[in-house]
Amino acid sequence: MKSTTKSTQNGKANNTKQGSKAAPDNSNAEQGFRDLFEDELKDIYWAEKALTKAIPKMIKNTTTEELATALEDHLEVTKGQVARLEEVFQILGKAARGKKCEAMDGLIKEAEEIMEDTPEGIVRDAGIISAGQKVEHYEIATYGTLCAFAKTLGEDEVANLLQQTLDEEKEADEKLTEVAEASVNLEAASK
Numbered sequence: 150m151k152s153t154t155k156s157t158q159n160g161k162a163n164n165t166k167q168g169s170k171a172a173p174d175n176s177n178a179e180q181g182f183r184d185l186f187e188d189e190l191k192d193i194y195w196a197e198k199a200l201t202k203a204i205p206k207m208i209k210n211t212t213t214e215e216l217a218t219a220l221e222d223h224l225e226v227t228k229g230q231v232a233r234l235e236e237v238f239q240i241l242g243k244a245a246r247g248k249k250c251e252a253m254d255g256l257i258k259e260a261e262e263i264m265e266d267t268p269e270g271i272v273r274d275a276g277i278i279s280a281g282q283k284v285e286h287y288e289i290a291t292y293g294t295l296c297a298f299a300k301t302l303g304e305d306e307v308a309n310l311l312q313q314t315l316d317e318e319k320e321a322d323e324k325l326t327e328v329a330e331a332s333v334n335l336e337a338a339s340k
Contacts, residue, residue, distance in 0.1 A: 182298070183302060185298070186299070187241065187243060188248065189291065189298070190234065190237060190241075190295065192247075193234065193250065193291050193292070193295065194231070194235075194245060195248055196247075197227055197230050197231045197234060198247060199254070200227050200284065201224065201231065203257045203260065203261075204220055206260075206261070206264070207220055207260060207280070207281065208221055210264045210277060211273075211277055212271065212273070213271065213328070213332065213333055215328050215331075215333075216274050216277065216328050216333060219321075219325060220277075222324075223324075226321065230314045230317065233310050233313065237310050237311065240306055241307065252287055256280070256283050256284050257284075260277070260280035260281070263279070274333050275334055278325050278328060278329045278334075281321075281325050282325050285321050285322035288314075288318040289319060289322065292314050292315035292318060293315055295311045296315055
């Protein structure tokens, strides 16, 4: 059991726990926050570029025309999102560089496993939708956070660009839900 002691320093009472770490120095927190923001931009940039390679594999494995069309449309949107991120880096005066996104890498691998382990047909299509929506939800969370970070940092132009992408990701998720509920899931359940 850790004991709590009170000490005074410069006349101020201070509660400390034996064995606990000292409070972090927040004097450089603003720069650390900006570094975190830029690091997360590199992460999602890598993710979007990886998706431009993964989505065509998903399209190739679909059997439903409606799903293939939704994925083809989103592939074009994703290419635009890569360009938009490059614009964000330019506004920030940074080189557009990616940093491997472990989360997206895992989601893409999961999608590949679904396509390998599920026989061709409507059930695989349902699995592709599931994998696609996991990707969209990750992107929605990431872009929502990046928008908030950009606003906090006073990067309004960047925030507006990131908001455009966030809106597109939400639309893609809604489209996948529509395809799933209108046909794919019903057909898969009845096979």
